[in-house]
Every structure is written in structure tokens, then in C-alpha cells.
Amino acid sequence: xxxxxxxxxxxxxxxxxxxxxxxxxxxxxxxxxxxxxxxxxxxxxxxxxxxxxxxxxxxxxxxxxxxxxxxxxxxxxxxxxxxxxxxxxxxxxxxxxxxxxxxxxxxxxxxxxxxxxxxxxxxxxxxxxxxxxxxxxxxxxxxxxxxxxxxxxxxxxxxxxxxxxxxxxxxxxxxxxxxxxxxxxxxxxxxxxxxxxxxxxxxxxxxxxxxxxxxxxxxxxxxxxxxxxxxxxxxxxxxxxxxxxxxxxxxxxxxxxxxxxxxxxxxxxxxxxxxxxxxxxxxxxxxxxxxxxxxxxxxxxxxxxxxxxxxxxxxxxxxxxxxxxxxxxxxxxxxxxxxxxxxxxxxxxxxxxxxxxxxxxxxxxxxxxxxxxxxxxxxxxxxxxxxxxxxxxxxxxxxxxxxxxxxxxxxxxxxxxxxxxxxxxxxxxxxxxxxxxxxxxxxxxxxxxxxxxxxxxxxxxx
Ligand SMILES: Cc1ncc(COP(=O)(O)O)c(C=O)c1O
Numbered sequence: 001x002x003x004x005x006x007x008x009x010x011x012x013x014x015x016x017x018x019x020x021x022x023x024x025x026x027x028x029x030x031x032x033x034x035x036x037x038x039x040x041x042x043x044x045x046x047x048x049x050x051x052x053x054x055x056x057x058x059x060x061x062x063x064x065x066x067x068x069x070x071x072x073x074x075x076x077x078x079x080x081x082x083x084x085x086x087x088x089x090x091x092x093x094x095x096x097x098x099x100x101x102x103x104x105x106x107x108x109x110x111x112x113x114x115x116x117x118x119x120x121x122x123x124x125x126x127x128x129x130x131x132x133x134x135x136x137x138x139x140x141x142x143x144x145x146x147x148x149x150x151x152x153x154x155x156x157x158x159x160x161x162x163x164x165x166x167x168x169x170x171x172x173x174x175x176x177x178x179x180x181x182x183x184x185x186x187x188x189x190x191x192x193x194x195x196x197x198x199x200x201x202x203x204x205x206x207x208x209x210x211x212x213x214x215x216x217x218x219x220x221x222x223x224x225x226x227x228x229x230x231x232x233x234x235x236x237x238x239x240x241x242x243x244x245x246x247x248x249x250x251x252x253x254x255x256x257x258x259x260x261x262x263x264x265x266x267x268x269x270x271x272x273x274x275x276x277x278x279x280x281x282x283x284x285x286x287x288x289x290x291x292x293x294x295x296x297x298x299x300x301x302x303x304x305x306x307x308x309x310x311x312x313x314x315x316x317x318x319x320x321x322x323x324x325x326x327x328x329x330x331x332x333x334x335x336x337x338x339x340x341x342x343x344x345x346x347x348x349x350x351x352x353x354x355x356x357x358x359x360x361x362x363x364x365x366x367x368x369x370x371x372x373x374x375x376x377x378x379x380x381x382x383x384x385x386x387x388x389x390x391x392x393x394x395x396x397x398x399x400x401x402x403x404x405x406x407x408x409x410x411x412x413x414x415x416x417x418x419x420x421x422x423x424x425x426x427x428x429x430x431x432x433x434x435x436x437x438x439x440x441x442x443x444x445x446x447x448x449x450x451x452x453x454x455x456x457x458x459x460x461x462x
Contacts, residue, residue: 001030002443004117004363005046008355011121013048017056019121025065025076029116032078036066039074104418106450110244110394110438111308117360118307122352123343130342139338141329143170143314147345151314154348159275161288161298163316169325170314172336174273174301177315178202178236179209179332181297184324185234185267186211192234195223197425197434199243199271202236215427218242222249225256235261236269239287243273244396244425244436246389254287261295267321268296274304274392276357279365294318302344304393304440305357312336312344364393367439367447371395374451375437378460384435393440396422398432403458405433411457417450 001024005016024030037045039053046053057074060066067077142148148165155161155168171177186192188210194202196215206213214232217224223237237257239249249257261268270287288298301313317325329335347353368390375386375397386397399405405421412419422434442450455462 002116003042003046004359005048006119006355006359008358009119009122009352011125014052014055014059016121017042017046017048017053018059021056021060022063022065023120024116025079030076032076034076036074036076038072104413105416106418106446106453107441108417108419108438108450108454109441110420110436111304111440112438113304113307113360113393113440114363114443115307115309116443117363119347119352119356122347122356123306126343126346127339129346130339133339133342135338135342138334141326141335142166142168143335144338144341144345147341148314150345150349154353155298155300155314155316159272159300160285161316163288163298167316167319167322168314169317169322169329170312170336170341172311172313172333173303173308174271174299174313175201175205176311177297177299177313178269178271179205180325180328181267181269181299181315181317181321182206182209182211182234183328184321190233191229191231192236193228193232194236195238195242196428197244197422197430198236199238200425202271203427206236217428218245218247220247221253222247223253223257225253225260228260230264232264232266234267234269236271237287238271238273240272240275240284241389241391243271244394244420244422245434246387246392246394246396248284251284254284254290258287258291258293258295262293266295267318270296270298272298272300276305277361277364277393278391279361279368280390288316294320297321305353305360310340310344312340364439366444367442368395370444370447370451371437371439374455374460374462377462378455378458381460383458383460394436394438396434396436398422398434399458401432403433405435408433408435408458412454415453415457417453419454 003017003020005013009016039050039057043050043053064077066074069075147170148168152163152165152168190211191214192206192211193214193216195218203213214229216227222239222242228235239254241248257268268287272286286298288296297318298316302310372395375384375395378384379386383400384397386395389395405423409419409421420436422430439447451462
């Protein structure tokens with residue numbers, strides 16, 4: 001079991017160790033009878049004093065989570081009698097990703113951050129505070145004003161997006177922002193464009209609103225702007241880290257896209273879903289910053305930085321569209337839970353998101369480097385052609401033409417490794433297949449095991 005502590009957190013070290021182990025026991029990552037590392041080992045691996053670990057162990061023991069054994073060793077107790085009636089036996093932040101069902105043993109599917117890294121203790125503190133505010137009205141359909149102020153400062157600092165909080169609307173994740181924008185500026189039958197391969201959930205949701213979704217190819221510079229039909233009303237694009245290929249859109253293409261949108265009166269929906277995880281260079285600035293004609297809506301989410309379970313994101317809307325978007329908002333769910341919005345507000349305003357990102361970036365960077373080294377080796381052996389990717393929670397790779405994507409995925413699934421392929425994200429059938437290697441859900445040990453199986457299945461000497 002991996003334990004993560006944040007030396008910058010205001011929640012003491014012993015408390016963090018207590019919470020991490022307690023969560024691990026409650027969500028079944030460590031089972032009854034399993035042995036915990038000794039206080040000496042754990043103190044050494046976490047870089048804290050032994051006294052700190054002993055304090056955490058004493059509390060776990062007092063609350064019945066662990067028990068000492070004669071002859072040494074600390075074991076996890078059998079909790080079946082301790083669980084509160086009706087308490088979930090499955091973790092709420094479950095590691096099966098988006099889909100319901102049994103989690104595969106080794107999950108290389110992209111898109112979900114590691115629930116083991118969720119800042120449970122801090123989040124609980126702010127959630128408790130938020131509940132105490134006794135909010136009892138529908139509130140503002142754009143979202144809690146205080147949160148929007150905090151978010152407008154956050155997006156200015158982290159991404160250089162300079163926007164008044166009045167332009168910002170809090171949404172239930174990026175997906176809802178896409179929905180609001182489509183409904184606000186299209187009619188059924190209108191043409192909208194998206195990258196191919198691209199974010200499949202955008203396509204299925206857009207089609208459900210009655211618009212025609214035209215797939216636009218992606219090359220080494222990103223979206224091929226020339227291929228966008230003249231009648232387009234809205235373009236969905238992931239310029240900073242194309243999903244799923246990982247390509248960064250070139251400056252020439254950015255300018256071309258902005259000029260196309262301006263001349264045709266189309267809206268660009270900039271999906272900046274994972275720029276917070278950048279491991280080498282600085283990310284290119286968002287399209288939003290280059291836009292001089294109010295053609296870009298900038299969408300961000302907390303699904304990667306914190307958890308998709310929160311369903312929280314936001315959109316910076318061109319002022320000309322603001323009222324139309326809010327009108328759709330009022331027609332559907334009004335606004336996300338104010339308790340959750342207030343929790344997020346406190347968490348970011350007190351600087352926790354920044355320290356959480358520092359901590360998680362380090363963890364993901366280790367996994368990203370390991371994954372990249374494996375893919376380079378596979379490339380040197382002519383088996384895969386990985387995309388240059390220095391960001392996010394996945395790396396994509398084209399398969400050599402001799403390998404069949406569906407066959408590889410089935411063989412991996414038979415050995416307990418879940419992964420996604422390009423076919424899932426494409427409506428234009430790709431000439432060669434590809435795999436999307438996510439590393440959000442596997443800890444370093446699981447990653448090693450998964451890569452051993454992948455190497456075996458695709459024939460790579462790692
Ligand atoms: C490219 C891309 N955009 C948007 C999203 C949606 O995020 P949310 O959970 O905020 O709806 C995802 C989620 O996986 C994604 O991969």
C-alpha cells in the first residue's frame with residue numbers, strides 16, 4: 001500500500017498517516033490479517049520520525065483498525081463487525097474509472113487520476129465547514145460568486161487566462177460545459193466539428209442534442225483546420241494536449257483556427273482538461289489568450305487534478321454568449337451543489353490545490369517517465385510509435401502495422417490488463433491501430449507488472 005503525505009499540509013503528519021491507512025483499510029486496499037510495515041520502516045520510507053508513525057498507529061489501534069500481534073508486527077483487523085450499517089463496502093472514489101463494474105486488476109485506461117492521492121483529510125475539513133454555512137437557496141446559476149472569484153484568480157495564475165469572474169460559470173465537470181455551449185449556440189441539424197481521434201464522450205453527447213458532428217483528422221500539428229466544413233458552428237479542440245494522441249497544436253494551426261472561427265462566426269470550445277500535469281517544458285499558452293475576437297470558450301475541469309467523482313469544472317464564456325449559456329443552465333440543473341462549490345472555494349483559496357498539484361505531479365512524473373522509457377524501448381524494437389508527450393495522465397502510441405489493436409486488447413484483458421485503443425476514439429477508421437497508456441490508476445508496482453504483461457503480449461524486450 002502506497003502512503004502519501006504532504007509536508008506542506010496543515011493537517012499534521014501523524015494525522016495524515018492515520019487517514020491514509022484508515023482509508024486504505026476502509027476501501028479494501030489492505031485486507032484483514034495483512035501486515036503493515038513496522039513503525040521503523042514506515043518512518044524511514046516517509047522521512048518522518050518514528051514517534052509520528054507510532055502516534056498514528058496508536059490511534060488506528062484505539063479505533064479498532066489494526067491490532068498488534070504478540071511477537072511483533074501490526075495486522076489489519078477484521079472490520080466486518082465494525083462497518084456502520086448501510087456504509088458502502090465499495091469506495092465512493094472507486095478505481096474502476098468511469099464505468100461501473102468490477103475493476104480490472106491492472107488498469108491502464110486513461111482519464112482518471114489516482115483516488116489514493118485524493119486529499120481526503122483537507123477536503124473533509126472544508127466540506128464540514130461548507131455544510132455549516134447552511135446554504136438554503138437555489139443560489140446563482142453561474143455558481144457561488146466567491147468561488148468564481150477564486151477560480152478567476154486561479155486560472156489567471158495557472159494558465160494566464162485573464163477573465164473577470166462574471167465571465168466564469170461553474171459547471172458539473174467539463175462535459176456539462178460542452179453541453180451548455182452546444183445548446184446555447186446551435187440548433188438541431190447544425191454542423192459542429194471535433195478532432196478525430198478525439199474525446200468520444202463529447203461526440204456522443206453532442207449527437208444526442210441533434211447536431212451533426214463532423215470528424216476532423218489530427219496530424220503532427222494538431223487539428224487539420226483546412227478540413228473543417230465552411231458551415232461549422234462550433235469546434236471542440238484539445239490544443240494543449242490533444243486527446244488521445246498527445247500532440248500539441250502548433251502556433252500556425254492555432255492562428256489558422258482562430259482566424260477561421262472569426263471569419264465564419266464559429267465558437268471554439270477549448271478543452272484544457274489536463275494542462276496542470278506538465279512534466280518538462282511550460283505548456284503553450286491557451287488559445288483563449290490569443291483570441292482577439294471573443295471566439296473562444298475556455299473549459300477546465302477538476303476531474304484530473306482532484307477527482308472525477310466531484311463533478312466540478314468551469315467555463316470562461318465570451319461575454320456575447322454569457323446570457324444564452326446561463327439560460328440553458330437555468331433550464332437544466334440550475335447549478336452544482338453549493339456545498340461542493342464552497343468546499344472547493346475554501347480548498348483553493350487556502351492554497352491547498354497548489355500544494356496538492358506539487359505533490360501529485362511528482363508521483364505522476366515518476367510513472368510518466370517509466371511509461372515513456374518502456375515505450376521508447378518498444379519504439380526502438382519497431383513495435384510501437386509513441387507520441388511525444390510531456391503532459392497529462394497518459395501517453396499514446398501507434399502500433400506497428402503488423403499488430404492488430406483489437407487482438408492486443410483482448411489478449412491484455414485475458415491477463416488482467418485493461419487498456420483503451422484508438423478505435424474507441426475514432427469515427428474515421430485509422431489505417432493503423434494505437435493504444436492509450438494511462439498511468440493515473442496504477443501505482444508503481446502495478447505499473448511494473450502491467451508493463452511486463454504488455455511487453456510479453458506485444459513482443460517487446462523491456
Ligand atoms: C479530453 C477530455 N475532455 C474532457 C473530459 C471530461 O471531464 P469531466 O469529467 O470534467 O466531464 C475528459 C475526461 O476524461 C477528457 O478526457
